[in-house]
Amino acid sequence: MAKPRKSRNPASDLPAPARLPWQPPAQPVATALLISLAALLVRVLVSVGPYSGQGAAPKFGDYEAQRHWMELTLHLPTSDWYRNTSDNDLAYWGLDYPPLSAYQSLLHARLINASLPDTVALRSSRGFESPESKLLMRWTVLSSDLMVFFPAALWFVWAYMKDGVGGGGEKREGWMWLLAMVLINPCLVLIDHGHFQYNCISLGLTLGAIAGVLSRNELAAAALFSLAINHKQMSMYFAPAFFGHLLGKCLKRKYPILEVTKLGFVVFGTFALVWWPYLRSYQATMQVISRLAPFERGIYEDYVANFWCSTSVLIKWKRLFAIKPLKLMSLCATIFAFLPSFVQQVKSPSNLGFLYSLLNSSFSFYLFSYQVHEKSILLPLLPASLLALHEPHLYGWFTYYALFSMYPLICRDQLLLQYIAVLGLFFLIYYSPGASYVKGINVSSGTKAVLSLPLLCSILFHIVYLQIEPPKRYPFLFDALIMFICFSQFVILTLYTNYKQWMLDLHPRPVGRRKKDL
Structure with missing residues (x-):
């Protein structure tokens, strides 16, 4: 008698963490609330200090x-x-x-x-400037953070752990540590609540869009990311990753053209809604666009740890080339840098690959795009924080050098005390007793020596920058040396993360499919 055939269940092919629903530990709401309150307290304490240009x-x-x-x-x-x-x-x-x-x-x-x-x-x-105006201005940033970035962070952690992106076992129990890593990001806290900006809004909208992708709410993700671009144009750093991942998922569904069309309607509709007052005429639209692309400032301004500024010691880009060829060179270099990551996601879209792609895409723009500021490092730092459970050493290493790259800016703003305190708090949490996944890296002694050299130099320059006057002939010598150290680490990190993203093809994690797609 022939044995009856077993029915094939597509869900059984998925890894266990993606198949089983995530069950958070007891009282997750109370724990998340405590972490959020601690992150809020850190922001309040930093905001007591000076601000940019005080x-x-x-x-x-x-x-x-x-x-x-x-x-x-x-x-x-x-x-x-x-x-x-x-x-x-x-x-x-x-x-x-x-x-x-x-x-x-x-x-x-x-x-x-x-x-x-x-x-x-x-x-x-x-x-x-007055104490009352400073208080009101600070509260506008705090309230923006609470209403945009904090809910997005909570949504992301829930979607990340539920989807099983971080793997199984102890990593699935690390949601509290992950939430703390995302919320207590020293660079974002110092720039928004010390220096004074509203990056929490654009980054929060982007984070919400990422959470939407992980929770399979692609239309909501498209709307949120469109809003992020319309808040700060630097959010375009993430555009190749979003476009590549969503396009790759649409191409694998039953009606790909319909799926792409729906996303297109959401994107164009969101842009039209935001730009409505300026769509009355071509001149009004171009007036806004011209303000968003200040090419006349040159390919770089301050000492930023990217390719153009770091290599300007040897190649005087501003003297050798006019603005038009520099724009073309920058565009080509940026596309060439993010193209491998983009292609990988179109070819093999996955949630973990999407997070790597966000990091690689934003790194490409930071390193090669036109008119990058030192504060732009916040953009690749966001997806790095989202990968903290999967790549804890990368996130810790990157966070340190991202903060160090802004050290001259922090000193100009007289936020050195806040810098030391927030960095110390970050690493206390990072190496907390419960974070057992942050273990030593098994590398050769030679590799450790190579990694240790820039670390020792960076520690030394923290002191040198404050205590020693640079030569009069080279007044920005120490700024340039800090830039070189950070640039070298950023190049190593982006090569590593591109390699890790392409290695996912050797061990693919299928993207979860909806019932109507099965």
């Missing part, structure tokens, strides 16, 4: 830029936000972020104007 007339710093944008959006019509007028001198902190960032400035301006109108008074408030 008392430094005539242009001050990023704090004044954000305040000035609130002033402009509150008192001027939308048609004048990006246009040079008698009330809007673009040479004085002209608005250079997309419309969603301007709407955010308007919302905060209305809240501040209700209690302290002198802070955002038109023309008369330039350089306005």
Whole structure:
């Protein structure tokens, strides 16, 4: 008698962590709340310190830029936000972020104007600084963080652990450590709540989009990532990863053209909604776009640890090439750098590969794109934090050098105490007793020596930068040396992560399919 054939269940082919639902430990809400409160307390303590350009007339710093944008959006019509007028001198902190960032400035301006109108008074408030205005401005960042980045981080950790991206066993129990790594990111805390910016909004929207991808809510992910781009154009650093991964998933479904069309409608609809006031004419649209791409500033400004600035010691890019060929060279180099990661995700989309692709894509833009700032390191640092459970050593190493690359900026802002405290707290949590997955790396003694040399140099330069005056002939010598050290590590890290992403093809983890796709 023939044996009956067993019915084939596609889910049985998936790895155990992806097949079984994730069951969090007891009282996960209370634990997540405690971690969130601790992360909030760290932000509050950092915000007590100085901010960018405090008392430094005539242009001050990023704090004044954000305040000035609130002033402009509150008192001027939308048609004048990006246009040079008698009330809007673009040479004085002209608005250079997309419309969603301007709407955010308007919302905060209305809240501040209700209690302290002198802070955002038109023309008369330039350089306005008072303890009350500082408190209100700081609370706008804290509230933005709480309403955008914190919920996105919680959603990501839930989706990550439920999907089983991090693997099984002890890694699946490390959700608390992962949440702490994402929320207590020393670079983001110091830049947003010390230096003073709103990266938590664009990064939070991106993080929400990533969580949407992991939880198979692709349409929500497309909308959230479109909003992230419309808040800060640097979010485009992640665009190749999102496009490659979603395209790869669509191509593997029953009706690929329909799937791509739905995503396209969401993206174009979101952009149209945000840009609606500027779609009335071609001139109005181009006025905004011209402000978002400041090519006249040159391929780099300050000492940033990317390719163009690091190699400028040997090749004087600004002297040898005009802006147009530099733009083309930068574009080609950036595409060439992220193309392998993009192709891998189109070919073999997976959630873990998607996280690697986000890191590799953003690293490519940081290293090779036009007009990169030192604070742009926050973008590749976000996906690195999301890979903390899978690549704990990479995240710890990268976090240290990312923070070190901003050390001159931190010193200018007089945030050295906050720098030491937040970095120390980060590594206390990173090497906490419960983090058993952070173990020693099994490498040869020669490799350890090579890795230890830049680490020792970086520790030395922390002291040298503060205690020793550079030669008068080379006033920025120490800034350049810090840049070289960090650039060397970033190149090593991006080569490693590209290699790890392509190695996933040798041990593929299938993307979970929805019922209608089976």
